[in-house]
Amino acid sequence: MTQSYRPDTAQQVLDLMTWAVSEKTPLDLRGHATKAALGRPTNTSHALDLSGLSGIIDYAPNELVLTARAGTPVATIQAQLDEAGQMLAFEPPDLRPLLGRPDGPDDPGGTLGGLVSCNLAGPRRLSAGAARDHVLGIHGVTGRAEAIKSGGRVVKNVTGFDLSKLMTGAFGTLMALTELSVKVVPRPEKTRTILVLGTGEQAAMEVMSHAMRSPHEVSGAAFLPEPVAARSGVALVRDPGRAVVALRVEGPAPSVAWRCEALRNELGGWGPTEELHSANSAALWREVRDARLVAEPPEAQIWRLSVPPMTGAAVVRALEHNAPGALLAWQYDWAGGLVWLAVAPTPHAHAAAVRRAVDHHGGGHATLIRADRDVRAHVAVFHPQPPALAALTRRVKESFDPAGILSPGRMGEGR
Numbered sequence: 001m002t003q004s005y006r007p008d009t010a011q012q013v014l015d016l017m018t019w020a021v022s023e024k025t026p027l028d029l030r031g032h033a034t035k036a037a038l039g040r041p042t043n044t045s046h047a048l049d050l051s052g053l054s055g056i057i058d059y060a061p062n063e064l065v066l067t068a069r070a071g072t073p074v075a076t077i078q079a080q081l082d083e084a085g086q087m088l089a090f091e092p093p094d095l096r097p098l099l100g101r102p103d104g105p106d107d108p109g110g111t112l113g114g115l116v117s118c119n120l121a122g123p124r125r126l127s128a129g130a131a132r133d134h135v136l137g138i139h140g141v142t143g144r145a146e147a148i149k150s151g152g153r154v155v156k157n158v159t160g161f162d163l164s165k166l167m168t169g170a171f172g173t174l175m176a177l178t179e180l181s182v183k184v185v186p187r188p189e190k191t192r193t194i195l196v197l198g199t200g201e202q203a204a205m206e207v208m209s210h211a212m213r214s215p216h217e218v219s220g221a222a223f224l225p226e227p228v229a230a231r232s233g234v235a236l237v238r239d240p241g242r243a244v245v246a247l248r249v250e251g252p253a254p255s256v257a258w259r260c261e262a263l264r265n266e267l268g269g270w271g272p273t274e275e276l277h278s279a280n281s282a283a284l285w286r287e288v289r290d291a292r293l294v295a296e297p298p299e300a301q302i303w304r305l306s307v308p309p310m311t312g313a314a315v316v317r318a319l320e321h322n323a324p325g326a327l328l329a330w331q332y333d334w335a336g337g338l339v340w341l342a343v344a345p346t347p348h349a350h351a352a353a354v355r356r357a358v359d360h361h362g363g364g365h366a367t368l369i370r371a372d373r374d375v376r377a378h379v380a381v382f383h384p385q386p387p388a389l390a391a392l393t394r395r396v397k398e399s400f401d402p403a404g405i406l407s408p409g410r411m412g413e414g415r
Contacts, residue, residue: 173397201313228330289333
């Protein structure tokens, strides 16, 4: 049984880390454990629960900066931003349904520290960047039991090497985050989604590429093949069996209306077009953001591929050829650069076929997002790194956590 420690202050985190280092006791870092199933199992007998470090410390809407403790629920932050008509630009996903955890009213959801530690971003990643691009500063405690501060609460910040970026995406293997400052942005006045209906996958890649190269400031570009589009809870089209390219346009109402009309005129040659407004548009992008349309069946194993945008369809076709019957469902985001795959469950999760398809079509990263504990313990969850990069990664880990105290093995051997 895991012994869990739940500090209430940054000093208590430092004290616990000092004890863990002196006793050589590994700690599994967590907040509300909504992403505990991401990465490899850590097999630790002690956990550092950072959910007690909760609360917004400072929020300056006029400065577009928010500072909060690492255990603050993302939902709390979003509610505060909503009141001021602002938002987190990188559109953080909620992976609870995908990971088999109900997102009921009593579940506080993920924390800011967990979100940043996993560097998660939704469809707006194309236009706004990743979570990493919006972190201004961090406080935390390393695996050496050293309290560290990096960056601050201002957008222009010159403080030497930016440790904030290094900690973003480290999955809690380098530092226990205690406080974060992030940039926020105004919420768009109006949002509409253009739908291009009935295209094939290669044509869909062309549509999304054209839209992203256009001057119309598209903030989201996704493609739902026919079986996946039919699962949507949004009234997409009169014939829900058709494949759908979805293109999101945001901003002042007159500008959105003009840009949508211009895009529909430009894209009409690829197929009939329709529009979603307001609630339906928001609902569709939540489904895309959280990959809910590929979450079923629950026993399926889920891969997340980051590839060059125009190669997404080719990667899927290669996988169909190399592993017949493996693919159950898939969808494209980031103009085809992000591919969510649901595959039939096997002890090896089709890892060799998936990564061969990625490597043979321009390269990228294939991450196993959902599989049972035994599979994640034996399959490389994160894409294997080239030798030089793997060596650098090990040196970074040794610099911040020489005794392997923080979430050992979460990102793979030596990580």
